[in-house]
Amino acid sequence: MSRPGFVLEVDDRTPPLVVHDGEGFRLEKFPLGTRVVYSPESQPGLRDVDAAIRHALEQPENSEPLRALLRPGMRLTIAFDDVSLPLPPMKRPDIRQRVVEQVLTMAAEAGVDDVEIIAALALHRRMKPSELQHALGERVYRSFAPDGLLYNHDAEDPDNLEFIGTTDQGEEVEINKRAAQSDLLVYVNINIVPMDGGHKSVPIGLASYRSLRHHHNSKTMVHSRSFMDHKKSAMHHSAWRMGRLLKDHLKIFTIETTLNNDVFPAPYDFLNKREWEWNVRDQATMLAAKRGLAVAPSKLRRKIFQGIQAPYGITGVHAGETEAVHEKTLAKVYSQQAVEVQGQSDVLIMGVPYLCPYNVDAVMNPILATCMGLGYFFNSYRNKPVVRPGGAVILYHPVPYEFSQLHHPSYVDFFEEVLAESTDPATIEQRFEKQYATDPWYIHLYRTSYAYHGVHPFYMWYWAAHAMDHVGDVVWVGADRRAVERMGFRSASTLADALEMVSGTVGRSPSITYTHNPPHLISDVR
Amino acid sequence: MMLALEMYRSLPRYIAARAVGGRVPGILTGPAAPVRLVNRAEPRTSAPGWARVKPILSGICGSDLGALFGQTSMYFSALVSMPFVPGHEVVGELVDDCEDLPAGTRVVLDPVLSCAARGVERCQSCASGQTNRCDRITVGHVSPGLQTGYCADTGGGWGGQLMAHRSQLHAVPDGLSDERAVLVEPLACAVHTAMRAQVPDGGSVLVSGAGAVGLFATLALRELTPAGRISVVAKHPRQRELARAFGATDVLAPDEVPARVRRATQAFRLTPERSGEFLLGGVDVGIDAVGSKDSLGTTLRVTRAGGRVVLSGMPAAGADLSPVWFRELEVVGAYATQGREAFARALDLAASAPLDGVVGGRYPLYRWREALDHAHSAGRLGTVKVAFDLRSSR
Numbered sequence: 001m002s003r004p005g006f007v008l009e010v011d012d013r014t015p016p017l018v019v020h021d022g023e024g025f026r027l028e029k030f031p032l033g034t035r036v037v038y039s040p041e042s043q044p045g046l047r048d049v050d051a052a053i054r055h056a057l058e059q060p061e062n063s064e065p066l067r068a069l070l071r072p073g074m075r076l077t078i079a080f081d082d083v084s085l086p087l088p089p090m091k092r093p094d095i096r097q098r099v100v101e102q103v104l105t106m107a108a109e110a111g112v113d114d115v116e117i118i119a120a121l122a123l124h125r126r127m128k129p130s131e132l133q134h135a136l137g138e139r140v141y142r143s144f145a146p147d148g149l150l151y152n153h154d155a156e157d158p159d160n161l162e163f164i165g166t167t168d169q170g171e172e173v174e175i176n177k178r179a180a181q182s183d184l185l186v187y188v189n190i191n192i193v194p195m196d197g198g199h200k201s202v203p204i205g206l207a208s209y210r211s212l213r214h215h216h217n218s219k220t221m222v223h224s225r226s227f228m229d230h231k232k233s234a235m236h237h238s239a240w241r242m243g244r245l246l247k248d249h250l251k252i253f254t255i256e257t258t259l260n261n262d263v264f265p266a267p268y269d270f271l272n273k274r275e276w277e278w279n280v281r282d283q284a285t286m287l288a289a290k291r292g293l294a295v296a297p298s299k300l301r302r303k304i305f306q307g308i309q310a311p312y313g314i315t316g317v318h319a320g321e322t323e324a325v326h327e328k329t330l331a332k333v334y335s336q337q338a339v340e341v342q343g344q345s346d347v348l349i350m351g352v353p354y355l356c357p358y359n360v361d362a363v364m365n366p367i368l369a370t371c372m373g374l375g376y377f378f379n380s381y382r383n384k385p386v387v388r389p390g391g392a393v394i395l396y397h398p399v400p401y402e403f404s405q406l407h408h409p410s411y412v413d414f415f416e417e418v419l420a421e422s423t424d425p426a427t428i429e430q431r432f433e434k435q436y437a438t439d440p441w442y443i444h445l446y447r448t449s450y451a452y453h454g455v456h457p458f459y460m461w462y463w464a465a466h467a468m469d470h471v472g473d474v475v476w477v478g479a480d481r482r483a484v485e486r487m488g489f490r491s492a493s494t495l496a497d498a499l500e501m502v503s504g505t506v507g508r509s510p511s512i513t514y515t516h517n518p519p520h521l522i523s524d525v526r
Numbered sequence: 527m528m529l530a531l532e533m534y535r536s537l538p539r540y541i542a543a544r545a546v547g548g549r550v551p552g553i554l555t556g557p558a559a560p561v562r563l564v565n566r567a568e569p570r571t572s573a574p575g576w577a578r579v580k581p582i583l584s585g586i587c588g589s590d591l592g593a594l595f596g597q598t599s600m601y602f603s604a605l606v607s608m609p610f611v612p613g614h615e616v617v618g619e620l621v622d623d624c625e626d627l628p629a630g631t632r633v634v635l636d637p638v639l640s641c642a643a644r645g646v647e648r649c650q651s652c653a654s655g656q657t658n659r660c661d662r663i664t665v666g667h668v669s670p671g672l673q674t675g676y677c678a679d680t681g682g683g684w685g686g687q688l689m690a691h692r693s694q695l696h697a698v699p700d701g702l703s704d705e706r707a708v709l710v711e712p713l714a715c716a717v718h719t720a721m722r723a724q725v726p727d728g729g730s731v732l733v734s735g736a737g738a739v740g741l742f743a744t745l746a747l748r749e750l751t752p753a754g755r756i757s758v759v760a761k762h763p764r765q766r767e768l769a770r771a772f773g774a775t776d777v778l779a780p781d782e783v784p785a786r787v788r789r790a791t792q793a794f795r796l797t798p799e800r801s802g803e804f805l806l807g808g809v810d811v812g813i814d815a816v817g818s819k820d821s822l823g824t825t826l827r828v829t830r831a832g833g834r835v836v837l838s839g840m841p842a843a844g845a846d847l848s849p850v851w852f853r854e855l856e857v858v859g860a861y862a863t864q865g866r867e868a869f870a871r872a873l874d875l876a877a878s879a880p881l882d883g884v885v886g887g888r889y890p891l892y893r894w895r896e897a898l899d900h901a902h903s904a905g906r907l908g909t910v911k912v913a914f915d916l917r918s919s920r
Binding site: 416435 | 782785786788789792793794795
């Protein structure tokens with residue numbers, strides 16, 4: 001049975017519901033009978049986060065206390081999740097700062113003076129100094145960055161990668177050399193969705209393309225059910241094999257942290273509530289925000305949205321051996337995000353917000369909008385997708401035909417060149433991926449500027465491969481027609497039009513589910 | 527007497543052409559045209575080796591339109607004699623016996639009026655077989671004129687009759703249709719362009735422009751050179767289709783050139799202040815088949831250091847030559863054709879290439895305004911070559 005209050009059936013009394021629509025919102029009146037899945041109530045955060053961190057470090061899972069692993073003369077490396085987490089960014093102090101400060105204090109007390117701190121960004125863009133400072137705090141930044149001891153992982157620096165070995169499935173494991181040659185690697189994670197953490201942290205975050213290509217490919221993505229359940233995700237199976245291989249070569253101390261659902265700060269905190277619980281002030285704020293955003297120039301809108309920092313509460317800190325820690329983490333995340341949903345529906349509706357892990361400080365381009373909708377949100381299920389096989393997905397996002405040349409240079413070419421030839425993930429992987437992955441200009445921009453790696457748009461497209469394989473129809477409401485057509489989708493002006501367009505696939509009286517996120521939710525489909 | 531289109535000297539019309547020709551072509555094929563349909567005496571010359579030719583089909587070339595619309599450099603003003611009958615892409619029939627060619631032979635024309643045609647001692651270029659580089663094109667039996675179609679004495683393809691010298695004539699095989707034969711001269715130019723390109727084995731080539739010049743250059747490059755990737759810049763759907771049919775590996779829109787060439791050649795791309803993007807790296811060979819400032823500028827900016835740029839279209843002034851200096855580019859011209867070999871290859875190409883439907887408009891002379899309008903907008907209208915049909919004009 002669904003948790004009362006979290007799954008709603010639209011009836012005559014249901015007010016229009018908020019739908020996220022890029023850098024704006026819509027108030028949408030859904031057809032009667034539409035099932036609406038809300039994320040659960042935000043859990044209270046820990047009252048003393050620093051004490052919880054201390055406790056986790058001193059009484060870790062399946063491991064000696066961190067203090068016991070530290071000794072003078074050792075090489076200690078601390079790696080941490082990059083700018084892609086959390087979403088939106090966390091209000092200061094970031095939990096990574098709090099954890100790293102305590103780890104560094106313990107290391108100093110133990111006489112460890114060979115310490116390096118690495119942003120585990122895999123093929124993501126490098127973090128800017130201000131972002132490093134935001135994540136780790138000014139004290140850590142100023143103590144390490146000027147001496148080159150706090151830096152971004154470089155997956156294209158052959159001199160600083162180390163080949164570890166090959167898994168029993170033939171997957172090559174190659175990670176950051178400093179991390180690989182350390183006496184202890186401490187990994188600091190923020191677990192915002194169950195996809196993160198576990199063996200996804202080190203074998204992926206500190207890896208090279210040589211390693212990543214074994215699981216970030218169309219075949220693996222299509223066969224992952226879903227990314228939010230590592231036991232059913234082919235991608236995670238591969239990462240787990242790599243992680244277990246790594247464990248034999250390297251001592252890893254994992255620290256994972258979980259967040260509650262307090263995503264929107266004031267004055268947007270009404271978005272954390274359900275619409276029928278809005279008071280007069282909330283309604284007035286919504287109206288003002290909606291009207292204001294509608295007339296605001298796009299630059300201002302982007303600035304407002306990109307400036308949002310979430311007042312997350314920390315719900316858990318676990319440390320120790322990776323798999324034991326991750327079990328605890330997952331339990332926490334599911335307890336916050338999982339919602340029981342009875343059965344699949346013909347149509348799944350999702351509002352795609354302004355932000356995904358890969359457009360911090362940049363426009364959400366069409367590939368990223370697709371990745372967010374059909375990659376992340378579609379895959380936010382356990383057991384089986386919310387929509388039935390062959391059903392339809394309706395997404396809200398303007399899908400601007402716009403790209404950041406700074407962050408996404410290869411995306412522009414991918415969109416113009418690759419998608420013009422084919423939208424089939426397997427075909428484009430076979431025909432184009434290697435060219436993009438080895439293109440020296442993209443590599444140069446990845447290493448020296450703030451660009452995502454050349455192969456990154458392929459990965460984003462593969463992320464949506466499972467959804468594209470599963471559903472029969474994808475329609476975007478309010479999207480740039482040219483942009484969605486290039487991706488092989490269709491565009492509608494209104495929800496009514498979209499339902500009309502998918503009626504050929506799902507009939508004229510389809511069952512409809514609207515997943516009301518963010519904040520994050522995992523539909524536990526029974 | 528014969529019916530012919532005649533281009534004549536008119537300063538006001540020339541100024542009008544320069545001012546508005548590109549933007550309002552209707553004016554130039556209308557009241558302000560420096561060309562007129564006239565009844566004039568048939569051209570005659572009694573010099574040895576010359577014979578009369580009755581044109582069957584005569585193409586409208588980009589250089590003809592350039593002259594008409596005032597886009598041609600004044601450099602050429604010393605190389606023509608007015609008034610002249612334009613038209614140098616000709617398939618016609620010999621009226622007289624011409625040395626070894628009997629009357630009635632179908633011929634195509636190498637339009638260059640070189641030393642042999644002029645009856646003067648051969649210059650150094652002609653002696654070495656490079657007749658397109660002839661230094662004597664203003665002297666001898668006939669008035670100044672770099673080609674038939676720009677000379678007051680010889681007539682041209684846009685008239686009922688012209689005079690041609692044996693050195694200019696190539697017999698057309700029986701199996702080749704008139705519609706294909708009229709393409710032999712532009713194909714021969716394309717063959718020459720391909721040879722001038724000196725493409726290295728598997729080298730990458732950018733052909734900027736997919737009008738007749740660019741498409742035929744693509745065809746010749748694919749057939750006659752060891753080129754690897756040939757990228758063609760095309761604006762219109764039919765041009766894109768034909769470019770692929772003629773051997774292009776990929777077809778680019780004009781605004782995609784720096785990005786797509788960068789991708790294909792894995793070059794580095796830079797964006798200077800207030801100027802177009804350019805590449806460090808790029809194609810081995812760039813061919814400018816448009817002749818506009820933009821097209822030449824783009825071609826120069828996306829050709830690799832030490833690469834070769836071939837000016838195949840009649841070039842415009844004003845392109846930024848910085849890349850030529852900085853990237854040490856070899857910029858070479860490709861004017862007309864070099865001797866008989868190019869025509870022999872062009873005849874083979876005309877017989878074997880997928881050229882059906884390439885002549886997309888045939889007009890009698892009296893519908894010349896329509897014909898020139900059509901030729902001016904040929905790309906947009908999906909036409910490669912517009913021609914005058916002289917059989918229906920007599």
